[in-house]
Amino acid sequence: MTPSAHELPTVVRRFVEDAGNTAQSLGVGRVLGQIYGYLYLSPRPRSLADLENALGISKGSASMGVRQLEQWNAVRKIWVRGDRKDYYEANEWLGEIVRNILRDMVGSKLSTGTALLDELKADIGNGAGGDLAPDRDFVAARLQHLRDFHAKAQKVWNSSIVRMLLK
Amino acid sequence: MTPSAHELPTVVRRFVEDAGNTAQSLGVGRVLGQIYGYLYLSPRPRSLADLENALGISKGSASMGVRQLEQWNAVRKIWVRGDRKDYYEANEWLGEIVRNILRDMVGSKLSTGTALLDELKADIGNGAGGDLAPDRDFVAARLQHLRDFHAKAQKVWNSSIVRMLLK
DNA sequence: CGGAACGTTCAGAACATCCTGAACGTACCA
């Protein structure tokens, strides 16, 4: 008699489902939401096998899922002496988690995003943009406008990250 | 001699490409980024046919793309007397666009997200969560914790929307 | 040393999303 999945209490099952949907619709992957949701309602740490079993996902998904969640500090690995399994528990400080996720999904793009603009500006400066002919000035102005916006966005971003950090 | 695509100036082509990639990686769809990017660098309004042609996308994509962008106020429809085509131009106020996109991708979830929590809380209140047995209090506490976070998140969200609005 | 228990990896299947293009509706004009 294999210990089948679907033995979760109704409340937990529904919560996990919703966490999965929410995670997916925010673009972080359904499984991550499910794992976090399950651990969030677990009064004690759970092993990878528990996750496979409780959520009906594969070993691979569980393994990669917890790794990603660890990177965001959404879960912690717990060692139990004399037990070779890895156990995990949820970090309940959601603000921190959200911040970490945002930093690594949005923040990175904001910081690298200037490169292309500079390059294009340089291209226009040389004759490289010769085929722009009559629109040259307009295009240059718009690129400049975008650069300004980008700079402002970076500021807002940094300060708002700090604000959330204050909680 | 069909007027083929790929007649865009190099600078424009690269900008459009990048806009497409950025849009995609932020989860709003590559085509939307391309259309907006193209219009952003266009000194005059463009028709749907222009978009199909310049970006190498289908009529359907162009049509649905501009509709979505209109909803976010990212582009404006321009009427030209005596011309049956619809023309579009980009709204250059990116802050407004970002705000509109966020409102409709994140804001909505924040406002609807309480429903499930309330329901589950009620279920625990009745005997419905009987199979939770010894974990009942822990689960209830975690649900409450989440409710608190949710309330706080709504506040931060509303005020930060307002802040960006101030420019 | 051999084998058991575990975590990790990754090719490819399963699934979801996005885009195309043909069919259609509508407005206009001769």
Add this chain to the structure above:
DNA sequence: TGGTACGTTCAGGATGTTCTGAACGTTCCG
């Protein structure tokens, strides 16, 4: 009234993403 020029829709094909599960590496134990 028929024809043309346009915009819209949506079934289904094309593309991209996520998940599975078998193969493998490692650690531990007898």
